[in-house]
Amino acid sequence: MAFLNDNYLKLRAGYLFPEIARRVNTFCSDNPEAAKRLIRCGIGDVTEPLPSSVRTAMHAAVDEMGERSTFRGYGPEQGHEFLRHAIAENDYRSHGLEVADDEIFVSDGSKCDCGNILDVLGSRNTIAVMDPVYPVYVDTNVMAGHTGSANDSGAYAGLLYLPCTEANGFVADVPTERADIVYLCFPNNPTGSVATRAQLEAWVQYALKHESILLFDAAYEAYISQPGIPHSIYEIPGARECAIEFRSFSKNGGFTGTRCAFTVVPKSLQARTASGEKHALHPLWNRRMSTKFNGVSYIVQRGAEALYTPQGKAEVAALISHYMGNAQILRTAAIDAGMSVWGGVNAPYIWVKAPAGMNSWQMFDRMLNDANVVITPGSGFGSAGEGYFRISSFNNRANAEEVARRIKSARW
Ligand code: MLT
Numbered sequence: 001m002a003f004l005n006d007n008y009l010k011l012r013a014g015y016l017f018p019e020i021a022r023r024v025n026t027f028c029s030d031n032p033e034a035a036k037r038l039i040r041c042g043i044g045d046v047t048e049p050l051p052s053s054v055r056t057a058m059h060a061a062v063d064e065m066g067e068r069s070t071f072r073g074y075g076p077e078q079g080h081e082f083l084r085h086a087i088a089e090n091d092y093r094s095h096g097l098e099v100a101d102d103e104i105f106v107s108d109g110s111k112c113d114c115g116n117i118l119d120v121l122g123s124r125n126t127i128a129v130m131d132p133v134y135p136v137y138v139d140t141n142v143m144a145g146h147t148g149s150a151n152d153s154g155a156y157a158g159l160l161y162l163p164c165t166e167a168n169g170f171v172a173d174v175p176t177e178r179a180d181i182v183y184l185c186f187p188n189n190p191t192g193s194v195a196t197r198a199q200l201e202a203w204v205q206y207a208l209k210h211e212s213i214l215l216f217d218a219a220y221e222a223y224i225s226q227p228g229i230p231h232s233i234y235e236i237p238g239a240r241e242c243a244i245e246f247r248s249f250s251k252n253g254g255f256t257g258t259r260c261a262f263t264v265v266p267k268s269l270q271a272r273t274a275s276g277e278k279h280a281l282h283p284l285w286n287r288r289m290s291t292k293f294n295g296v297s298y299i300v301q302r303g304a305e306a307l308y309t310p311q312g313k314a315e316v317a318a319l320i321s322h323y324m325g326n327a328q329i330l331r332t333a334a335i336d337a338g339m340s341v342w343g344g345v346n347a348p349y350i351w352v353k354a355p356a357g358m359n360s361w362q363m364f365d366r367m368l369n370d371a372n373v374v375i376t377p378g379s380g381f382g383s384a385g386e387g388y389f390r391i392s393s394f395n396n397r398a399n400a401e402e403v404a405r406r407i408k409s410a411r412w
Contacts, residue, residue, distance in 0.1 A: 007145045012154055016135050016380040017043045020364075024374055034372050039399045041330075042374040044189065044348060044392045046254045047399075048322060050303070051315035054253060057306035061299040075295040078286065079106025079262065083301045086308040087262055091247070097234045103266055103282065105289055106296050106304075108259040110219045110248040114183075115140035117215060117244065117263070119292075120284040121181060122274065128160040128179035130172050132190055132381030132388075134217065137183040153383040163384045164191060170342060170351065171195050174206040182207065184233070185217040187224060190381045190390040191351040192343015194229045200236045207242035213271060213281075214243040219261075222252035222320050224346045240266040244281075251348065251394075252316050253307045260296050260304040323348045326400035327393035333404035334391070337412055350391040351378070355412040363389045371406040 020042050028035035064070035078084070084104040092099035107113050114136050127146055129137050138156065141147055148157025155161055160179050162172035170193035171186075184203060186195045195203075207214050216233040224231055233243040248261035255261075265285045270278040296304075306312045327344035334341045334352050344350040354363040360377035367373045367389070376392070378385030393400065 012150050037372045040374045041392045042376045046256050053306040053312040054303040058299050058303040061302035072298050077290045077295045080301050083305050086305050090308045105263045107261050110246040110261045113263045118144045119288050125180035128182045130164050131161040132385030134189045174202050178210045183215045187220040187347035192347035192349040194346045204236045204238045216243050216245045219248040240268045249304050260300050323393050329400050329404045333407040337407050348393045
């Protein structure tokens, strides 16, 4: 009989969002009347339709694919040049940041890239994650065999957890210990916190000192509203020598179902071989993509390119403004209900302390049963998330207002 990957057996329960979906489905089949008024503020999935600029570009691309003279087969595995150029120009060079077109790798999602990046990293690294943490960073390291087993609170042996608490504003300080790989996510999922320039400078200095690599997940970059907050790790001097950046069109252009994202791997970024020599990671990631990926569909890449047109930029701004309007409504409701609230200012997530005496899953059950609202239990993001819950502001306005009304009218 063939052998399986034993590391998968170390994973605790289901992945958080399928587990929530399972519980919600059970609730709905047991309570068909309540199910009719259910509002989902759990997974951060966009609700508003694709921008018209994107649809127009995709329609045109479909027509191109329908003509012999303009039909395209396989595209470059790294992404079409038109999109790599638009990304590098608009997201980086126009902000004074040095990123070449061929340092951009277009993909089908940041979640995939955050997991896939482990293909080009060794197995002897010490991995640091924030706690609470986007579960993909942890679970993909478990799958790759980079951890031991989980303890009762869900923490895996071998990972360095950096607690994000009210005391540090949900932004972990650099640790005294050395970590080879550090996952940073700003604006943060799940807490909605952002790192200041000084905090990111400290992380870059740490990485340069220890020759670590920062895996910087900036999927929610477009939600930053306060001036002075860095949008990219490459705003910090030295980051090109120590950081990989992940970005996505999911949450700005509404591409969660359409699928398009990108990863920036600077050519100046190096790591060590098992025998100790320094080697660039860019050619390895290029090799990995060429071997395991055939690129994002041409039609989708044309849609993503349209987000960089003047019309596309205006439509993205309108989408962000819509979701952040929801965030403001939900934040205010939770505050009015007497809860302590973070996030929702530079991020579409609101991080809320459960009322006294309730843990995260108890709060999930109360919200589901009493308010018929799905939220995400903070403990699902790590033990430091226990006692908190996350409200996603991805919704239509009527639903956001109704959730606000239910939060305010419930007896906590
Ligand atoms: C979330 O709700 O945390 C996100 O939707 C997860 C994701 O983007 O994969």
